[in-house]
Amino acid sequence: MPLDLHVFRTLSDNAGALLHDPASGACAAIDVPDAGETLAAAAAKGWTISDIFITHAHHDHTQGVAEVKRATGAKVFGPADAQGSAPVDTVVAEGDDVALGSERFETWHTPGHSDGHLSFVGRGAKLALVGDVVFVMGCGRVQPGQMERMWTSLSRLMALPGDTRLLGGHDYTLSNARFAHSVEPRNAALTARLAEAEKAKAEGRFWALTTVAEERATNPFFRAGEPALAAVIGLAGAPADAVFAALREAKNRF
Numbered sequence: 508m509p510l511d512l513h514v515f516r517t518l519s520d521n522a523g524a525l526l527h528d529p530a531s532g533a534c535a536a537i538d539v540p541d542a543g544e545t546l547a548a549a550a551a552k553g554w555t556i557s558d559i560f561i562t563h564a565h566h567d568h569t570q571g572v573a574e575v576k577r578a579t580g581a582k583v584f585g586p587a588d589a590q591g592s593a594p595v596d597t598v599v600a601e602g603d604d605v606a607l608g609s610e611r612f613e614t615w616h617t618p619g620h621s622d623g624h625l626s627f628v629g630r631g632a633k634l635a636l637v638g639d640v641v642f643v644m645g646c647g648r649v650q651p652g653q654m655e656r657m658w659t660s661l662s663r664l665m666a667l668p669g670d671t672r673l674l675g676g677h678d679y680t681l682s683n684a685r686f687a688h689s690v691e692p693r694n695a696a697l698t699a700r701l702a703e704a705e706k707a708k709a710e711g712r713f714w715a716l717t718t719v720a721e722e723r724a725t726n727p728f729f730r731a732g733e734p735a736l737a738a739v740i741g742l743a744g745a746p747a748d749a750v751f752a753a754l755r756e757a758k759n760r761f
């Protein structure tokens with residue numbers, strides 16, 4: 508039986524997410540930006556949180572973890588550098604995996620946005636929980652001097668099968684779409700997605716879930732290896748990692 512995924516807006520633009528295994532009843536919260544909103548979402552679904560997977564140590568992803576753990580007794584899995592901000596029971600790192608019912612999620616070290624950042628990659632579930640590495644049509648901010656690490660992290664996620672769903676940690680979708688469209692105004696898939704992002708915003712619809720294939724078609728950071736992108740940014744012939752870094756700097760100024 509496939510896992511159920513419930514994604515909801517929490518704080519202002521953070522993604523709250525609950526992953527539920529109907530066979531075993533196990534339920535994982537993916538980060539806890541706000542304990543009350545996460546507990547309420549689980550109660551509304553009739554699910555009991557048994558596990559918490561932390562993608563990275565930033566406060567807006569960890570500040571509700573202790574309270575949800577107290578309320579539910581959930582087991583907490585996360586990176587070593589989240590131990591200062593959340594009660595991590597089991598530190599996980601590259602090469603480990605975590606289980607939810609019968610589904611396994613590989614833990615990948617995907618630094619660049621934060622040093623210990625993890626992505627949880629479920630090949631059976633065709634779902635990767637990527638925190639602040641990938642957003643719909645965008646990517647997370649990069650720590651100073653860490654463009655190479657971020658590019659490596661993105662490149663690994665980009666290489667997953669196209670039908671793999673990616674869940675990012677924020678809905679910055681409309682802002683990302685506008686930047687992407689400014690870079691590639693003649694990309695038809697992107698034009699359609701910008702219209703969809705405007706509609707989602709107007710309707711108050713939260714949007715943080717995408718697929719690898721859709722990002723390959725529309726996300727400028729995924730597309731840094733396309734010759735057309737290099738030319739637009741004034742780096743014709745440059746390697747993809749240099750194009751990525753220039754695009755990320757341009758987004759900061761957008």
Ligand SMILES: [Zn+2]
Pocket residue numbers: 563565620621639
């Ligand atoms: Zn973050």
